[in-house]
Amino acid sequence: MIWAVLLTIIACDYPTAEPKSCDEITISKKKDKCLHDEISTKTSAELPQLIEVAQKISDPLIRGAAVSAWVRDHSTEITQKQGMKLCELLDGRDRFYCMRRLSSPHLKR
Numbered sequence: 001m002i003w004a005v006l007l008t009i010i011a012c013d014y015p016t017a018e019p020k021s022c023d024e025i026t027i028s029k030k031k032d033k034c035l036h037d038e039i040s041t042k043t044s045a046e047l048p049q050l051i052e053v054a055q056k057i058s059d060p061l062i063r064g065a066a067v068s069a070w071v072r073d074h075s076t077e078i079t080q081k082q083g084m085k086l087c088e089l090l091d092g093r094d095r096f097y098c099m100r101r102l103s104s105p106h107l108k109r
Contacts, residue, residue: 022056032059036066044077047085054089064094071098 022034035057042050050070057063067086075083080102087098 022053028058032057032062036062039066039070042070044074044082047078047082051085051089054086060091060094064090068094068098068101071101075101 022031022038025031025034035053038053039050042053054063054067057066067089071083071086083102084099087095087102090098
């Protein structure tokens, strides 16, 4: 009996393998944060993949933060049309600020 309890405790404390990709994460918030981090590593040459990753983020706040930060950092590397595709992934005020950043040359630094 005691051995069964000890084996159960040991089995629960045994570390599980870390997921190799964001798609393997099942907890929504953790998955969204992982996808956010993945977006930040994308280059302008990987724009189609970036859009796919952004569409997978379920939390609109995390998606807005990820896309807005990427557009802020890479707005000079993409065309306005490409940027509009990214901004369309956002809602409300986030979309407005994203579009403004793309269309305002003094904000492109």
